[in-house]
Amino acid sequence: MVGGFLVMGGLGVAIGLCLALASKVFYVYVDPKIEAVEEALPGANCGGCGYPGCSANAAAIVAGQSSPSSCVAGGPEVAAEIAAVMGVEVEAREPEFALPGCRYGVQEADLKYLYEGIHDCRAAMLLGGGAKECPIGCLGLGTCVRACPFGALSMGPDNLPVVNTDLCTGCGTCERICPKHIITLSSASLRIIDEYQVDECTAPCQRSCPTGINIPRFIYQIDHGNYEGALLTIKEKCPLPLICGYICPAPCELACRRNLIDEPVAINPLKRFVADYEMSAGKHVDPYKAEDNDRKIAVIGGGAEGLTTSYYLARLGYQPTLFEAKPELGGILRYVISEDRLPREVLDHEIQGILNMGVTAKTQTVMGEDFTPGSLLSDDYDAVVLTSGGIDSRKILRPEAKGFGPPFQGLFLLLDLYNALDRGEKIDLGEEVVIVHNLSEGLGLARTCREMGAKRVTIVSKLDAGDLPPELVDTATLHAEGIQVLPSTTVSFLEGTGNHLERIGLETIDPRGDEFGETSILNVDALIFPGARLPELVFVREERNPEAPSQIRRWRTLETFRTFPKGTQNGVFSSPEPGRLSDSSAVVKSILSGRRLCRAVHTHFTEERVAPIDNLVWEADAILDVSEVHHVKSLERQQPSILDVEGDSESAWIFPKPWPGLNEPAARTEAQRCLNCGLICYRKNENETSLKA
């Protein structure tokens, strides 16, 4: 007994002494910076930085592998403290907050069964994906709330998580733990460049809006008297709400679920109401703007698309300069659309709002005469966005101007080419010619090019080999003629130096359409593009050869948009109109493509490739929807049908006198008609309590 005590005690003492000695003998110097950084970090071990815990991140920061601002939980104060330890400047970082994506709690949504099990979403998820009919509905068991290391989440009365943005640090723990992927991190910048995907809760109106305005949300805000909030919601996707309020064809109203009961909600008049509210208050409601990042971007073309691009670039922190050939900005909005439909003071107000965001405008500067994209890149612009869009003002301003006026030599628009041929002009195409195929122009054009002296003509077609028109199928004969056909291929980028096109990148289209194709590079002298208007192009400096003199900059273009699965919009020259992101048939379409161009620019400067969108909602064939609504009372629409404005005359539709718009009580009444739809949920009459936006 005593022996046992003595032996165990002795053993303990001996081992203790050994360890104490060893810790002296084997002492390893640890960088005190690591300890200081670890001290500064919050110690929540949330993993938001991408490292297993705070100490791992501290070591990584000191080793230079992680940024001082990598701690999302700590925010700017912690970043500044770490930066002080490390002796470096801290870069600005936009705050991200958790954003729950579901708006109808378990009480209100349609259920498949009643769940009475373990109080955890991950457990509930195992039973057929949860109790809700909606596959992307919040299960409301609060797994995210319990997971939040900062106590920023709580469960609202409607069983949906509520984020306290004062406490939320954007660590992303909730995003990682939610089995339904409903709660996601979001920031103002992210929402600008985002596109809706199939597995997101969207209302029919929201999906049919070309610009993707969160319509249920802004109407909800109007309903609650938050007009400025509504305006900010709209401006996340559409910088010209008042112009749209006047001339938008409002496809959203056709999609409105109220069509199943009575008349659609007057969505566009409601948008115009908040925009009118801003204009009559004589100010511009300024949305969130990211910190300046010192990147100068030139936007060529001051129409709706160029205005949108420069507006969102400014909001993302870039410094855009807008180049316009005409004396005033506005493009089609100013020079084509009649004043009866769109009063000019409305246009001026909206353009002023865009300039106020930090956009510099240079009017009466003409591409091809005063500058070219190549010269702008040499002039310290980091990127050049070409949005010459719907009207080609170069021709209108200077009818005497000869040539094609392309952004660089080697790009030919089919229309210009045929016009010049018609006038009997001699055109030097060079030896290698590539034709971007559209259905009507193929072999004939290729033969014309051969007659004009081209050695080899390549027709690049998006169609599968099996879908090619018959005259392009016999490759052997064509090859003997010096004509090559590349099916299932798209042009992914252009490359050149100064004002000359040199090479193009070709990418094969994956037959299943869910992977990146193989890229190859082709040296070309001329690229013939099958449209009448210049495509949207984004030029950036090619930095592969930094020793080259800065005067002769090499440039390449970015891919403007990419989606999966079908890949119809991949490549530089993408649908809907061959070669263009937008067909300029409505201002909202130009706004959408302007915003997508921002996405291309922003992803280029933050990552390398345009991130593909897997299940873009506009392209998806199947999206969950409802075909009938129940328990909804019919309510009268506040805005009379457009034909009743000026009696029953058809001309009311063609030249409607500017309609004075909804007044405030009418707008509030109209906003209450909105069903605040989600994917399959909507506001039912018996159950009007506890809705959130």
Added chain:
Amino acid sequence: MGDYILLIVSCIFVNNILLMQYLGNCPFLGVSKRMETATGMAMAVIFVLVMAGAITWIVNTLLLRPFGLEYLRTLAFILVIASLVQLVEMFLRKSIPALYAGLGIFLPLITTNCAVMGVCLINIKEEYGFVQALIASFSYAVGFGLALILFAGVRERILLARVPKPLQDTSIGLVTAGMISLAFFAFKGMV
């Protein structure tokens, strides 16, 4: 010599510590998701087990048995193994930083590993001599590593397979472990 070979085969295959004796199942399931971590763990176990086998044999023979204190064996072994791992960790960190970086995070995990403890107790129970105890510890550790790496390989393949939802992750891991264990039953009766 033949005895030693028999001992090695018996420890690695027939009495495999993981699959036949069911000791050390936490790391077996915990670190077998990736081949890289499984290999690291296997190496760390071999390293620690050989040292622990030697030290505990010495403690048992020179300290516990002479004083008739075998009833304190478990307690003493825990103490010795835990501090041994601490000591080894400090030593490696100072002297062989590359090995420390490789084994680093696995060493503290082994402190409370029942496989290590189990092998030390088996050594005493079987009344091995010092050399036999060393060889047995090494072979058991190799058997541990073998089973772990085999299992990690299978689990990496399972990642690519379509597993029914309720069976995913640990569930299918346990099923697989059971099957590998059954396969090892084929060695029964060999030695």
